[in-house]
Amino acid sequence: MISNTLFLTYTIMCFLGLQAITLVLMIIRHNESGNTRLMKVTRNFVIVSLVLGLFYYISFYRELVLGDFAYGALSRGLDAVIFYAMGYSWVKLIDAMTDSPNPKLIKWRKLTPKVFLCLMILSAAAYMFLLNDYYATDYDWAEATVIILEGVLGLTVVIFTLAYVLLSFGDLTDGMSRSYIIIVSILINFNNLWNNLVVCFVFVQAVSPTIISSKLYGVTAVLVLIINLLTVIYIYKKDFSPFFFGKKESRPRPLSEEEVVDLVAESHRLTERERSVLVLAYQGLTNPDIAEKLFISRHTVKRHMHNIFEKMDVSTRVEMIRLIQSQVNPQKKSTTQ
Incomplete structure (x- = not known):
């Protein structure tokens, strides 16, 4: 019964992963979100989660159907790397979603690829060269080394996730994105720590490998299933549904210019500070005027303007103003029809 349930869970999980990838690719193709970097990072995250699901789906099939419990060095290496690859793709997705200007994140952004590469290399080396085909x-020294590595590497992923969330969360005003980041961060880190704990259980012989294969590792199936389901819902709600569903145009209430600017800021995923700069820039204020108004440096204003231009896919203030006015004019036209 457990085996059949796990097979079904992994099957649904892989299906959701494929669906998420399809949605992201369609959004990138149409470029409706105004932030292709975010969509590409999202694509990478769902691809990694799909690879993880396929790996364990095949593993369960080999063990529970074929009765083959032996894993070669390459398979063990992939098993070790995939969890940290998922952690890396997730913190990159958090960074892309928040796009925080917090200067403290500069150090973390530089460290992230280097640290996670080290995590993957160390974990793969331990699994490939310290363990045999049956894990x-x-x-004793090899057991102790693997156990210590599992603990240190798992906590490192937690630390990096917390750093990105705490340092950039304040710049994200969208409630749905906030909830998605919190829930998925908890699930991913719990999954990593759970698998680290399972490995330790194997070495201290608290449970047998057979029980682990059929039950304990099944937690990964449930967690990644939930992650993929939340990702599909999030992508659909935030980026995909406008392809098919639009607002009714029969005598809508005309929007003020401020409301239109808010919509533009939200649709292009501007941070709260970038929105404030956008409003003042749209009103005709210069960079020094904006800096004085918001009590920030001119350099900071320039950086915010660069981010705004990039997200709105414009290169000058004139293009930016025309883009906003193009959103205002349809509102005015619809009220005259």
């Missing part, structure tokens, strides 16, 4: 070893 076991006859040497």
Whole structure:
């Protein structure tokens, strides 16, 4: 019964992963979101989660149907790397979603690829060279090394996730995005720590590998299923539904210019500070005027304007103003029809 349930769970999880990838590719193709970098990072995250699901789906099939419990060095290496690849793709997605100007994040952004590359190399080396084909070893020092590595590497992922969330969360005003980041961050880190704990259980012989294969690792199936389901819902709600569903145009209430600017800021995923700069720039204020108004430096204003231009896919203030006015004019036209 457990085996059939796990197979079904992994099957649904893989299906959701494929659906998420399809949605992201369609959005990138149409370029409706105004932020292709975010969509590409999202694509990478769902691809990694799909690879993880396929790996464990095949593993369960080999163990529970074919009765083959042996794993070669490459398979063990992939098993070790995939969890940290998922952690890396997730913190990159958090960074892309928040796009925070917090200067403290500069150090973390530089460290992230280097640290996660080290995590993957160390974990893969331990699994490939310290363990045999049955995830076991006859040497106490090898067991101790793997257990210590599992603990240190798992906590490192937690630390980086917390750093990105705490340092950039304040710049994200969208409630749905906030909820998505919190929930998925908890699920991903719980999944990593859970699998680290399972490995430790194997070495201290608290449970047998057979029980782990059929039950304990099944937690990963449930967690990644939830992650993929939340990702599909989030992508559909935030970016995909405008392809098919639009607002009714029969005598809508005309929007003020401020409301239109808010809509433009939200649709292009501007941070709260970038929105404030956009409003003042749209009103005709210069960079020095904006800096004085918001009590920030001119350099900071210039950086915000650069981010705004990039997200709105414009290169000058004139183009930016025309883009906003193009959203105002349809509102006016619809009220005269």
